[in-house]
Structure formats: C-alpha cells, structure tokens
Amino acid sequence: MRQTPPGLLVLLDIDGTLVWRASRAHAQAVVSAIHEVHGELTLAPVEAAGFTDRRIVRAMLLQAGLTNAQVDQDMEWLLAIAARTYEETCPVDLSDTVLPGIPELLAELCRDPGLQLGLVTGNLESIAHRKLTAAGLSRPLLPWVGAYGSDAEDRNRLVPVAQERAAALHGMAGRWPSDQTVVVGDTPHDIACARAAGASVIAVTTGAYERDALTDADVIADSATEIAAALSQFAAA
Numbered sequence: 001m002r003q004t005p006p007g008l009l010v011l012l013d014i015d016g017t018l019v020w021r022a023s024r025a026h027a028q029a030v031v032s033a034i035h036e037v038h039g040e041l042t043l044a045p046v047e048a049a050g051f052t053d054r055r056i057v058r059a060m061l062l063q064a065g066l067t068n069a070q071v072d073q074d075m076e077w078l079l080a081i082a083a084r085t086y087e088e089t090c091p092v093d094l095s096d097t098v099l100p101g102i103p104e105l106l107a108e109l110c111r112d113p114g115l116q117l118g119l120v121t122g123n124l125e126s127i128a129h130r131k132l133t134a135a136g137l138s139r140p141l142l143p144w145v146g147a148y149g150s151d152a153e154d155r156n157r158l159v160p161v162a163q164e165r166a167a168a169l170h171g172m173a174g175r176w177p178s179d180q181t182v183v184v185g186d187t188p189h190d191i192a193c194a195r196a197a198g199a200s201v202i203a204v205t206t207g208a209y210e211r212d213a214l215t216d217a218d219v220i221a222d223s224a225t226e227i228a229a230a231l232s233q234f235a236a237a
C-alpha cells in the first residue's frame with residue numbers, strides 16, 4: 001500500500017463556490033419531504049448557506065415545534081424522500097448557474113497529476129452529484145470523491161471523511177494529510193470545517209458572504225482565476 005499522497009487534495013464546496021442560485025429544486029425537495037413525513041407544519045426560513053442538509057432539516061423542524069427526538073426518529077426516511085424528490089425535480093440543465101471560469105478551472109485542475117479534486121458539501125450525496133451533473137461539471141470531478149451532508153450533520157466532521165476516501169482512491173491507508181489538503185468554500189462554516197481538520201482554506205466571495213466575513217481564511221479569492229493562483233501557491237509550498 002502506498003504511503004505518500006500524490007500531491008494536494010482540493011475539496012470543493014458546491015453552492016456559492018461552483019454554482020450560484022442552483023438550489024431552488026433542492027430547497028423545494030427538502031420542504032416537500034418534511035411535509036410528506038411530518039404533515040402540514042408551518043415552516044419558517046432558516047439560515048442554509050454553509051449548513052448540511054441534515055442540519056437545515058433539524059433547524060426547520062425544531063423551529064416548527066418538534067423535539068430533537070422527533071426529528072431523529074424520521075430523519076433518515078425524510079432525507080431519502082428529499083433525495084428521491086430531487087431526482088425527479090432537478091432541472092435537466094443547470095449550466096446557467098455555473099459561476100464564471102469554473103468549468104475552465106476544473107478542467108485545468110483535473111489534468112494536474114499533482115492534485116486530487118474532491119467535494120466537501122452540505123448537500124446530500126445524490127443531490128450533489130445530480131446538481132453538478134445538471135450543471136455540466138461532473139466530468140472533471142469523476143470518479144466522485146468527497147464528503148456530503150448525508151455523511152454527517154456537523155460540517156466540521158466532513159473533511160476527515162473526504163480525506164479518508166481520497167486516500168483509499170489512491171490505495172493509501174489512513175487519511176490524506178491535512179497539510180496537503182485545501183478546502184475551497186464560500187462561508188465561515190467552510191473555513192471552520194477546514195480548521196477543524198487542520199487543513200488550509202481558500203474562501204471565495206462568489207457566494208453567500210462578503211469578504212469581511214471570510215477573513216479567517218488563508219486566502220480570499222474573488223474569481224476562479226484567483227482560486228487557481230492560490231492553489232498553485234499551496235502546491236508549491
């Protein structure tokens with residue numbers, strides 16, 4: 001079994017990082033799954049950017065008056081319904097939601113033998129894959145490797161899961177080293193999940209947060225070009 005990783009592991013967030021405003025059907029699938037499982041609750045909007053789907057469902061249900069025990073009892077069933085509903089309702093073409101320069105950036109990065117691309121996202125796994133496929137971004141990200149909102153409710157637990165899967169993909173035991181892992185995301189929660197794992201982080205201003213909220217990142221990037229420049233700095237370090 002090989003012991004050394006082949007370079008940098010780059011873990012990309014999806015919403016606000018690769019695509020923008022691509023989540024209408026996703027949000028509707030979650031809401032309709034909540035109604036299918038729990039009946040006609042009155043739901044108020046909750047903060048979603050940077051949170052896992054599990055955490056968003058819990059926040060909505062707690063706000064509607066359910067207890068944590070009631071939420072837990074039906075969580076897996078509810079998420080399965082949300083994923084199935086999204087399969088049926090995801091727009092065929094989400095290419096107009098892709099952020100500028102992202103297709104070119106992914107094409108360039110996936111050709112780099114010193115770099116492994118992956119995902120760290122709050123989206124459920126099947127929703128993430130479906131959304132990126134509809135956006136036309138699946139090819140440079142195949143074979144899929146990463147961690148998802150289906151793996152844990154707390155985003156801070158996701159990076160080690162992705163590191164383990166990326167290592168396994170390359171026949172390595174254990175996890176991809178954190179000093180060779182970079183998270184790219186658009187919220188303070190992306191920064192926190194990178195820090196929880198001891199990984200580096202590039203925050204992007206293309207999503208839900210302004211630069212002022214992202215100052216704890218190693219680098220703040222305003223564009224795909226700036227992400228590429230920052231990654232080459234990490235790769236050279």
Ligand SMILES: [Mg+2]
Pocket residue numbers: 013014015016017049050185186187207
């Ligand atoms: Mg995001």
